[in-house]
Amino acid sequence: MIPLRMDAVDLGYDGGPVVRGLDLDVKPGEVLAIAGASGCGKSTVLRALAGLLPPRAGTILADGVPVRGPSPDRALVFQDDALLPWRTARRNVELPLAIRGTSRAERRARADDWLARVGLAGQERRLPGQLSGGMRQRVQLARTLAGSPRVVLMDEPFGALDAQTRAAMQRLLVGVLATTPATVVFVTHDVDEAVLLGDRVAVLAPDGVCELVDVPYPREMGLRDAPEVAAARGRVLSALS
Incomplete structure (x- = not known):
């Protein structure tokens, strides 16, 4: 897990600027959720943090570099x-490990371990077309x-799923993050998420x-309706409006 920092960052494409003067600090090991209206630049920020979009101005740092x-970090x-x-499914999970030169035996073992950890033991040989959206x-x-990876950047990963599958994936992610030492930036248009x-x-x-809101009891599924959480939700909704 490493810190991320954006100082006075401008981001954009050929059509013009998308984000201007962005200052953002992400603490090592935290989960920072980014919310905002459509077109405000949430996905653009993730692309810049991933190193896929150079800033027009300002500095982006990962672990001070x-x-x-x-x-791959x-x-x-x-x-x-x-x-x-x-x-x-197994060979899809193995792909980045193969690119890194990981031995066949190790990448198969790691792929099968992670497929089991996300609830897909026994599905290793299925093709994506044989899996549901949630399974994919x-x-x-x-x-x-x-x-x-030391940083995981998630761009509305559950946005295309139905409500029941989305809730199941949220529960799965909560469990996975509890055992994964990574800094996470999670983009979503869903305030509750x-x-x-x-x-x-x-x-x-x-x-x-425009607003940075601390969330009490993060990832505590049983406390979603606590008054303190409701107050944080209200602050986010107010900032969005």
Whole structure:
């Protein structure tokens, strides 16, 4: 787990700026949820933290070192599971390990271990087309964490799932994060999800973070309706409006 920092960062594409003057600190080992209106730049911020989009101005640091490109230490999880359809669940999880040169025996053992940890023991030989949407997201999560990244960047990974599957994936992620030493930045448009998963919620606007809310009892499923959590949810909703 490592800290992340963005100082006076401007981000954009050929069409113009998307985010201006962003200052953001992510503490080592915390889960920072980022919420905001559509088009405010949430996914753009993740791409920049991943090293896929250089800033137009300002500095992005990971563990005190400038981010100048992608790194296996920083893994990105997409809303689209991005699995290779011709590879089995096991071989999809093995892929980043194979790219790193991990031995066949070790990558198979790690893939099977992570598939079991996300509830897919016995599904190792299935192709993505034979799996449900929730199961494919579990494979993507296993593939991400099998490489032991120090930072996990999650871009609305449950946004395309139905409500029941989404709730199941949230419970799964809570359990996985409890045993995974990584710094997590989780983008979502769902305020309840942000308040459930995040230690803090950063409400993003085009001119930077407009509110940073500390969340009591993060990832405590049984305390979602506690008055303190409701107050934090109210602060996020107020900032969004």
